[in-house]
Amino acid sequence: MKHYIMRVKDSHPFKKFLTIIEVCGLLIVAIATVIAIGQEVYVIYKQGKVQLGDLLLLFIYLEVITMVGIYYEKNMLPVRFPVYIAIVALARHIILGSNEVHSWEMLGVGVTLLVLALAVFLIRLGHVKFPYDEEYHKKQQEE
Numbered sequence: 001m002k003h004y005i006m007r008v009k010d011s012h013p014f015k016k017f018l019t020i021i022e023v024c025g026l027l028i029v030a031i032a033t034v035i036a037i038g039q040e041v042y043v044i045y046k047q048g049k050v051q052l053g054d055l056l057l058l059f060i061y062l063e064v065i066t067m068v069g070i071y072y073e074k075n076m077l078p079v080r081f082p083v084y085i086a087i088v089a090l091a092r093h094i095i096l097g098s099n100e101v102h103s104w105e106m107l108g109v110g111v112t113l114l115v116l117a118l119a120v121f122l123i124r125l126g127h128v129k130f131p132y133d134e135e136y137h138k139k140q141q142e143e
Contacts, residue, residue, distance in 0.1 A: 056092040
């Protein structure tokens with residue numbers, strides 16, 4: 001929060017407004033995710049057993065919380081995290097609906113998973129081959 005307060009004090013009024021909206025949005029997403037985690041834990045408790053689909057849903061929620069934390073800390077959204085969420089969501093879809101899924105749908109989900117995995121690989125490769133220039137990034141945040 002301190003990072004955002006410092007940015008708000010030194011910026012243009014419209015930027016202050018956008019920063020406040022951004023912080024409120026992050027807070028809403030974080031609170032809603034914590035509530036969703038609580039609801040899922042309650043469902044697990046009522047069922048009396050933990051299933052793989054439940055665990056994958058909890059992992060999705062944890063990825064969202066991690067994404068909010070990184071966005072709050074670094075003021076940038078890493079592209080990989082939504083892709084990870086999509087991969088876990090597709091895996092959960094396969095696990096939960098594998099009995100009712102038609103072969104073409106399963107093939108489509110499999111190809112989508114392959115494309116997402118390839119995207120993560122290319123993003124990671126790009127970070128290794130073309131790392132961020134930290135000084136340039138700091139200057140951009142100051143402006």
